[in-house]
Amino acid sequence: MTKVFFIINCFSKGGGAEALLASILHGLNPNKYELGVMEIIHDTIKQEAIPAYVKVYPYYTLADAPDRKIRMYSVYHEWNKVIEKYIPQDYDIYISFNYLKPSFLLPEGKKNIAWIHGDIYNLLDDNMLEEKQLQDIAFEKVNKIVVISDNTEKSVLDLYPRHKNKIVKLYNCINARKILKESNCKSDIRLDDNSIIFLGRLDENKNPVRAIEIFKEVIQRKADAKLYYIGYGVLKEKVELLAKTYKIEDSVFFLGYQQNPYPIVKQAKVMLMVSKSEGYSLAVSEAICLGVPVVSTRVGAADRQIFCDECGKVIDNNEEAVDAICGYMEREISIDKKKHMYSTEKKEFEEYILAIEHLIDTI
Template structure:
């Protein structure tokens, strides 16, 4: 049987969730049935080193997204791609245009991972994406909430949309935990009698670490705690200033981006997500896979789907400092039986997002699209 050639296009294999998702799909594909090819712009990304060396990796000779259309079209032709897969609206646009200008029979599949829109200008932009998505064979939504948003704001027909959750590479996470080490200057944070809260994500408004820091200050008045923040972003200076204002600067640790966050998660007593909205909440699933109890805001639509409305981790409303503090305090004061129960439930939930299971769903979509 002829192997199907699937070309994956993304801006770069950087530190973001989209690149991590593509990495998990690529590394877990059945290469007896599919030949995956990865194409990015001319950037070096953190996740490149983890890509299966058997997978062909092409960098276009441009750093500008708009300049990638015709070079991408050429690669689609040369690689004889059957399917062009992309994720995130801007990249989906280039992938569709590149495919159109390739003048081949390749079919587009686009993926939407975020819950976008809400303002008049943003909704108009999404409507334009929706018009372009008519050239795609399938649209993959990261959650049921994201699917509803695509139907409502992009005006894409629901029958064209498939929901596939993010793949979590559980074996890779366990390998990182077993083989990874925390630098000495960081390891000392996790020693001592204090409870440790941890979070990970870009330091941007949508992740709302301001609410988390304020909630941490409330918890810290009741029990001795530390807060570890993994990630980088434009709000770092502002968040550090907030910690100073609240007189907790010595208990809050900004450790930047870590290639292996999982070893840090396992050392913490609770993982906390304070986001305003999440298409899926991939980091929640990863935290559960490390055996760490989680607390999350009701970041729609994804967080409530990952945690099944609080079944697998305590939840509170977005932006509610006191409620978030209360849920964190409750988790940190559980007895051993409650902790073990939460860990076991979390591991069971994470396993439903196992990369092998999720990638099989992608492969089924590739097969269906190829046979259309």
């Protein structure tokens, strides 16, 4: 049996990478692999559900720990000491489930995989020079670098061309069966008929401000349209203020973070995703799996994910977004088409797990 150890920055904040790792842990064959996982930073927002046979190791630090900055300094500048104390040495393969901190803690002399979940162009910023150099050193320790989209691959090649031969592309996938099951759970939240869902953190990258700008135009054409934000973040007050300024606050709702958003998402007529940057948006695939079309900016793997007209539309400007949203409000997607959307996502996940197992078996 092959022993595989995952290192993730945080496994308790409800993010996309956390959900993906949980799905992978559920999908990998427990008769072939002995699995362990450790998070560097522990939060209290959402603890991902994982199989009982996965061994969970103590986290390195709490999100609000008084000495967190000091402990993070050690991850960056004394990582060998941190590895010796916190990383078990008896695993066959180690997988860092993102770049920077998780990859720093990969032990030397082992079979290592660095898994990158988005582009890494932020390492070109003037204040990231040290991190860029440390990432190059960390990449020296790895056998393979997994990238999740063409753009992620390009960013790694642009910044670290000497590691070109280590790159393996594995597009993200969702566990469609699990999502469908969770979507059938009871929810007290009921959406209006012409509802638009925004699912994600209310931050600069997810761009909730642009969503309100688009909705302002939608409601001019569809007076009964409603916009629902699922998520939390620093831009909530700004979006609330804009809704009041545009006099549409009665049609905009903030549902906060939801442990299980799927019973809500599946009620929507359309999902709006206007991120400035994405690796491979799990939210897009989740909505499609539930038969909800997605109007998305042209980021990450959106062109690949939105594989049919019923699945949604990739847009380049606000006018296209408004037209697409109004179009989806005027039609119903057939049950047969929704079943096709689900079965496509389900098949992709099965193939995805097989590809991961092949990577582990052949490294």
